[in-house]
Every structure is written in structure tokens, then in C-alpha cells.
Amino acid sequence: MRKVSALLLVSERRAISGLAGLYASRMLGLFMVLPVLALYADALEGSTPLLVGVALGIYGLTQATLQIPFGLLSDRIGRKRVIAMGLVIFALGSVVAALSDTIIGVIMGRALQGGGAVAAAIMALLADQTREEIRTAAMATIGLSIGVSFAIAMVLGPWLAAWAGLAGVFWFTALLTLVGLLVLWRWVPAAPRRRRHRDVGMDRQQFKSVITRPDLWRLDMSIFALHLVLMAIFVAVPFRLLNAGVAIEYHGLAYLGIMALSFVAMVPLIIVAEKRQRMRLMCLMAIGAIVISLAGLGLPLSPSYWLFVWLFVFFTGFNLLEATLPSMLSKLAPAGAKGTAMGVYSTSQFLGAFLGGTLGGLLAHYGGLNAVFIGCAGLALCWWGAMWRMPSPPPLSSEVVALHETQADALDLLMEHLADVVGVEDVMVVPEERLVYLKVNRQQLDEAALNKLMAPPKS
Known part of the structure; x- marks a missing residue:
């Protein structure tokens, strides 16, 4: 629909690579335990198959509970602060699990790992750092990094456990998290602004x-x-x-x-x-x-x-x-x-x-x-x-288009015109964000009409 430069800005490259690495390293630490915990749990005091299962999955409960509050908190006090806080909690959980010689201690450590629920804050920071036209590709990079981290975890977890035991897996995770903190503060650039992004964050009105x-x-x-x-x-x-x-x-x-x-x-x-x-x-x-x-x-x-x-x-x-x-x-x-x-x-x-x-x-x-x-x-x-x-x-995709000043003064008329464009299936205009959210069928989309409608006025 829009002509987009194939070249990313330097700040966008750093944000995408750094945040995708952070997201993947967290998931790597969570997944590495999967193929080894049941095998090494016999050495943990109080271990039973039930408690091993709880230890495997407990991170999901704390993650599900805290990810939305952490995302909302990042809107208030800043993305990097919240991400750093979550990484510290994740590292603390890894240390607790590494030092534990009981299954209850490992469960507590895994729960703390899940308590570092910064996924929403990472996605919001990525949205802050990227232009609307390349944001979908940036988010896809995060998704790809998760799949790769899972595959690596399945291979790396057994190797680390065979070499350094179950505690070694958790110590490696803690070290990886500390490296992530350095990446966050030294490599990922500060966001120029904090904004709500309906294509990334939670909107209570639509829940x-x-x-x-x-x-x-x-x-x-x-x-x-x-x-x-x-x-x-x-x-x-x-x-x-x-x-x-x-x-x-x-x-x-x-x-x-x-x-x-x-x-x-x-x-x-x-x-x-x-x-x-x-x-x-x-x-x-x-x-x-x-x-x-x-x-x-x-x-x-x-x-x-x-x-x-x-x-x-x-x-x-x-x-x-x-x-x-x-x-x-x-x-x-x-x-x-x-x-x-x-x-x-x-x-x-x-x-x-x-x-x-x-x-x-x-x-x-x-x-x-x-x-x-x-x-x-x-x-x-x-x-x-x-x-x-x-x-x-349906074969639909999402588009986000910036509003220019003259369009912001005639939103109702703009929505009518957008709805009439062939291939545009759904429209939401958000004046406070100065953005238009579209669902389009690319097989039918009249790109010329849409580009003409959204083009800024000639000076």
C-alpha cells in the first residue's frame, strides 16, 4: 500500500535485534528445563511426578497473572525500567532454583522466573522504536526468535544438564539474563516517546x-x-x-x-x-x-x-x-x-x-x-x-496509517471514504494516536485509491 524504504534506521535495527534477543533469551531460559527436569528431579528432596509437573508449568501462572499489569506499568514509569525490573526478577528466580536442593525450592524459583513478565513491555518498546510501516515485520522477528529459542533450548538444555547438572541450567539462565540487562541499557536505544499502540497493547474498551x-x-x-x-x-x-x-x-x-x-x-x-x-x-x-x-x-x-x-x-x-x-x-x-x-x-x-x-x-x-x-x-x-x-x-492483513492534520479535522468523512475503497474491510480511526487502523484484502485492494486518499495535501 505504501512505499517503504528497504533500509531500516540504525535505531530500528538496534531495537529489533536487541529486543528480539531479549525475548528469545527469556524463552530459552524457560524452555531449557523442559527436557531435563523430570530426569534430574530424583536428586531433589520431596520430588514426586505431580510436583515435577507443577515445577515445569508454574511459570505460566505467574506470567499470565502479571504480564498485563507489567505492560500497563510500562506506560507509566517507562518501558526500559519495567523490562529491567522483570529481568532482575527472572534472574533472581533462576538463582533461587539453582541453589535449591528441594523440589519446592525449584517451584518457587520457576514461579519467580514467570514473575518477570515483560513480554508486553518488550513489544510496546519495539512499537515505540519502529515506524508503522515496518512494525509488522519487526513483530514477526520476535515471533521467529521464539521458535528458534525453543528449538535451541531442546538441544542446549540436555547438554548443559549432562555437563553441569540441573543447577547448571539455572545458573546459565541467570548469566544469560545479566547479559540481557547489558543489551537493554547499552544496545537498545531509548524510546523517543511512550504511546499506546492498539496493534500491540491491550485496550480495555475492546476486551x-x-x-x-x-x-x-x-x-x-x-x-x-x-x-x-x-x-x-x-x-x-x-x-x-x-x-x-x-x-x-x-x-x-x-x-x-x-x-x-x-x-x-x-x-x-x-x-x-x-x-x-x-x-x-x-x-x-x-x-x-x-x-x-x-x-x-x-x-x-x-x-x-x-x-x-x-x-x-x-x-x-x-x-x-x-x-x-x-x-x-x-x-x-x-x-x-x-x-x-x-x-x-x-x-x-x-x-x-x-x-x-x-x-x-x-x-x-x-x-x-x-x-x-x-x-x-x-x-x-x-x-x-x-x-x-x-x-x-479471510485473506486479510492489518495496516496502520498516520493521519495528517487536515484529515484529523474531518474524521467522519474520512472513515466513509476509506470504507468505500475496494478491498478495505474494516476501519478504526484513533484521533489521539493520529493513526488509522485498517483491515485490507490485498487480493482486491485498490491501492491507488487508498494512497490518494491518505496522501498529505500538497503545499
Whole structure:
């Protein structure tokens, strides 16, 4: 729609690289524990499968509770201050967990890690630092960094634990967080201003309309269920690898192979979903793959290579959903409500992680490892049924356009003209932000008419 320079400003490059690194390093620290905690928990006093599950997922509860308050606080006292405070809390939680020789101490440390809930503040600072026309690409970089951090964590966690024990994983996380503080203050530039961004932050006025839309809550339920089953199965998956003859020090290599193959398999499926408008089909296929793989993991494995087959199928479905669900949300969220929709979506994800860890621990405690997989397969099957009636999202994308002074004086007329442009499906004008939020169908959009309408007057 608008001609955008391919070159980022220096401040934008530093903001995007620094904040994406901060976000990824936090997620790396949270995820590295997944493949190793259950294996090393026997050395912790008071350890039971239930408490191991709680330790895995407890960060999700504190993260879900505090991420919106931290975001609002960043509007008041500054983004960097809040991010720094959250990183210090995260580092403190890592130290508490590293020093603990009881499972309760590790649970407390993981809860503190989740208490450093700065995701919303990081996204808001990124929005402050970037122009409207490149903001979507900047946010996509954050999303990519999360996926990469998960893959790295699955490989790095077992290697660190084999070398330095469970405490070493937490010490490494604390060190990484301290490096993040240096990046925040020395590399990420100060924001020129603090503003509300409806494409990033939460808008209380739109909250009710977002959570009551069936298409959006189906996506919230999907990310909830996805992270529930992910966290639950890691109470059991590490033991399955051991039973298959994979020594602890080689678990990282096993995950590396599985994750690499699943990423390769996922790419053509994403292309089909995006380019051929088959998102609903790909979503149902991914959930179905998760159901089948979990059921397969819950059955006696003979020969043992079936373990790797089922894990490959699971992570292909998992990675596909991690990529397509946010894209579907972006297409379905009303103009100007993307930030609010993403806030609800993220909260659902963290709550799913918390309940998944607890559920996995309960199933393992009372039913054994097979019960974890069979129970999760049953839940995933219910999830598949709930998504069956999900409509295919329209091929819409979000646009943010700056208002010029003459347009601000005639908003009602401007909205009428924008609504008449072919391909513009939804419009929200926010005078106090001097921005227009649009939902457009790029296959039908009359770009010439839109550019002419939004062009500043000639002097």
C-alpha cells in the first residue's frame, strides 16, 4: 500500500535485534528445563511426578497473572525500567532454583522466573522504536526468535544438564539474563516517546468484544491446548528416550534431529496454508497429527524407533500450529484490536502451560507414563472436535496509517471514504494516536485509491 524504504534506521535495527534477543533469551531460559527436569528431579528432596509437573508449568501462572499489569506499568514509569525490573526478577528466580536442593525450592524459583513478565513491555518498546510501516515485520522477528529459542533450548538444555547438572541450567539462565540487562541499557536505544499502540497493547474498551467472538476464542483455546499438551508430555518424554536406549548426554542430539526434520516438514505446509488459503485445513491436520502421535506414544513401543516417529509427527504439528495460529489471529482480529486479541491469546498460552504441567504430573503420579500420553490424546481429540466448525479466516492483513492534520479535522468523512475503497474491510480511526487502523484484502485492494486518499495535501 505504501512505499517503504528497504533500509531500516540504525535505531530500528538496534531495537529489533536487541529486543528480539531479549525475548528469545527469556524463552530459552524457560524452555531449557523442559527436557531435563523430570530426569534430574530424583536428586531433589520431596520430588514426586505431580510436583515435577507443577515445577515445569508454574511459570505460566505467574506470567499470565502479571504480564498485563507489567505492560500497563510500562506506560507509566517507562518501558526500559519495567523490562529491567522483570529481568532482575527472572534472574533472581533462576538463582533461587539453582541453589535449591528441594523440589519446592525449584517451584518457587520457576514461579519467580514467570514473575518477570515483560513480554508486553518488550513489544510496546519495539512499537515505540519502529515506524508503522515496518512494525509488522519487526513483530514477526520476535515471533521467529521464539521458535528458534525453543528449538535451541531442546538441544542446549540436555547438554548443559549432562555437563553441569540441573543447577547448571539455572545458573546459565541467570548469566544469560545479566547479559540481557547489558543489551537493554547499552544496545537498545531509548524510546523517543511512550504511546499506546492498539496493534500491540491491550485496550480495555475492546476486551469484551474480543473474548466473546467465537472465532477468536477458538484460537485462544487452541494455543491453550497446544501448550497444555506440550508441558504435560515432558513429564514423560525424557523417560521414554531413556527406555529407548538414549543416554542422557545424547538427548540433545535426539531432539536436534527431531526438531530439524519437523521444521523441514513444516515449511511446505505453511506455504500451502498461506498461499493457497488452506489455514483451516492445515490447522485441523496439525491437531489430528498431535492426537495420533500422542496416542502412539501412549502405546507399547516395539521396536523403539516408533518413539522417534511419533515425536517427529508431534513436533511437526506443534511447529505448524505455532506458526499458523498467530497468523489466523491477525487476520481475524478487528481493526485496531490486534493488540488486545494477542494479549488474551498470550494469557491463554501461559495458563495452558501451567495447567499442562500440573495435569501431566497428576497423570504420571496416579497412572504412569502411558496415562500422560493417552490423557493428552483424549484432550487433543476434544480440541480437534471444537475446531471442526472453525471458519477459514479471510485473506486479510492489518495496516496502520498516520493521519495528517487536515484529515484529523474531518474524521467522519474520512472513515466513509476509506470504507468505500475496494478491498478495505474494516476501519478504526484513533484521533489521539493520529493513526488509522485498517483491515485490507490485498487480493482486491485498490491501492491507488487508498494512497490518494491518505496522501498529505500538497503545499
